[in-house]
Amino acid sequence: MIAWYGMALDQAVVNRPVKAKLYSKIVDSVECTACSRYCRLKPGKTGFCGVRKNIDGDLYLLVYGLPAAINVDPIEKKPVLHMYPGARIFSLSTVGCSFACQYCQNYDISQRRTITGYHYDPEEIVEEALSMGCQGIAYTYNEPSIFMEYAHDIGVIARRHGLINIFVTNGFETPEAIDYARDFLDAATVDFKGNASDEFYRKYISVPSARPIFETLANLKSAGIHVEVTDLVVPEVGDRLEDARTMLERIMDILGEYVPISFLRFHPDYRMMDLPDTPVETLRKHHDLAVSMGFKYVYIGNVPGYGENTYCPNCGNLLIERFVFSSKVIGLDRNGRCKKCGYDPQIPLMKEKRADYIS
Ligand code: SF4
The missing domain is CATH 3.20.20.70 (Aldolase class I)
Structure with a gap:
């Protein structure tokens, strides 16, 4: 079980690189396709992000299973x-x-x-x-x-x-x-x-x-x-x-x-x-x-x-009230429509979860 919350930057590391899925091989390098930098890495080189490395001709993720x-x-x-x-x-x-x-x-x-x-x-x-x-x-x-x-x-x-x-x-x-x-x-x-x-x-x-x-x-x-x-x-x-x-x-x-x-x-x-x-x-x-x-x-x-x-957007009714990081659904019905005017505000509340937050 996880024994800590917050940062674990000083924890001992079990570094077990896992072969990446998002890359392709090109001549004597690999090209990482995870982000639009498309880093091209020769063996032994690590990408800009510091966590994806060419090891013996394949790209590895160095932080697999290693939350910080x-x-x-x-x-x-x-x-x-x-x-x-x-x-x-x-x-x-x-x-x-x-x-x-x-x-x-x-x-x-x-x-x-x-x-x-x-x-x-x-x-x-x-x-x-x-x-x-x-x-x-x-x-x-x-x-x-x-x-x-x-x-x-x-x-x-x-x-x-x-x-x-x-x-x-x-x-x-x-x-x-x-x-x-x-x-x-x-x-x-x-x-x-x-x-x-x-x-x-x-x-x-x-x-x-x-x-x-x-x-x-x-x-x-x-x-x-x-x-x-x-x-x-x-x-x-x-x-x-x-x-x-x-x-x-x-x-x-x-x-x-x-x-x-x-x-x-x-x-x-x-x-x-x-x-x-x-x-x-x-x-x-x-x-x-x-x-x-x-x-x-x-x-x-x-x-x-x-x-x-x-x-x-149609009648100005308060739909969701928030303060900092708390919120309360007030003006939406179970179909996700405005309780006051029936407008569909196109808020994709998780349909199967609506009972959790709409009374
Ligand atoms: S920065 Fe990292 S994720 Fe982005 S392309 Fe380079 S190695 Fe891949």
């Missing part, structure tokens, strides 16, 4: 706001990441390049999630596509036990990775940063372009996976409304007007301690822009008590 952080979180913390309000979600990460965000709040995990954690097989993760009374599992805190094979094996077992599976992701999955995730993935929160400006991605994340993230949105949608979007608005360097407009136009084209969008407040961390928290006024302007463009569900995140509730 585990917690039980409310689903609202992911945030997944339109799927299973109030659910308890067993949340885990490994070390490593495909991004190098200079403000990462989990940098001790994500930017760590030594393999560390505490050994747990997929079955043990699911057992623990069930014993903690969770309704789902989230792969979060670092980028889950880098440990996709581990997530896949947990997720398939979890689904068999009636648990939902959630990715909190930077959106850099390849089409091959999304295809592999169809077996188990129910929902993904795709996190944009700095209004998806390529300049921001290059300078503060070490990623050449945000373009692959939009392709991921389309691939998730066509795989039937519920998608929500966040955008971290970074004051002074990633808060331009013209960039936000371009990002929102592309999201609208791909996902339509009912996708939930949360504009998140930045908090200084890691190597970007010199910036202030995002002013609420800046977040409000982003919110209002999205509303003016026709999005039905626009939220503000990391500002307690502000921009958190869900209202009926």
Whole structure:
């Protein structure tokens, strides 16, 4: 059984690399196909994320069965706001990441390049999630596509036990990775940063372009996976409304007007301690822009008590009331329609779970 919660970075490691599924062989290298960096690795080399390595001509995942952080979180913390309000979600990460965000709040995990954690097989993760009374599992805190094979094996077992599976992701999955995730993935929160400006991605994340993230949105949608979007608005360097407009136009084209969008407040961390928290006024302007463009569900995140509730787009009735990470379904009936006007708000509450949260 799992004996700890939180981080296990100083735990002894049983390092048992497992052969990856997402890669192809090319001449004297392998090409990793888990994320859009498509690292080409010669024998002995490890990818940008630090957890996928060419060993004797094959690609191995170094963190299979090796979570570095585990917690039980409310689903609202992911945030997944339109799927299973109030659910308890067993949340885990490994070390490593495909991004190098200079403000990462989990940098001790994500930017760590030594393999560390505490050994747990997929079955043990699911057992623990069930014993903690969770309704789902989230792969979060670092980028889950880098440990996709581990997530896949947990997720398939979890689904068999009636648990939902959630990715909190930077959106850099390849089409091959999304295809592999169809077996188990129910929902993904795709996190944009700095209004998806390529300049921001290059300078503060070490990623050449945000373009692959939009392709991921389309691939998730066509795989039937519920998608929500966040955008971290970074004051002074990633808060331009013209960039936000371009990002929102592309999201609208791909996902339509009912996708939930949360504009998140930045908090200084890691190597970007010199910036202030995002002013609420800046977040409000982003919110209002999205509303003016026709999005039905626009939220503000990391500002307690502000921009958190869900209202009926037709009559304005309060549908879901939230405060920080708690929520209550108030205005929806058992068919998911507005109790006041009968409108279908296109909120895909888990049909088979509705009895859990609708009275
Ligand atoms: S998952 Fe890691 S090794 Fe694979 S392409 Fe992305 S950064 Fe490179």
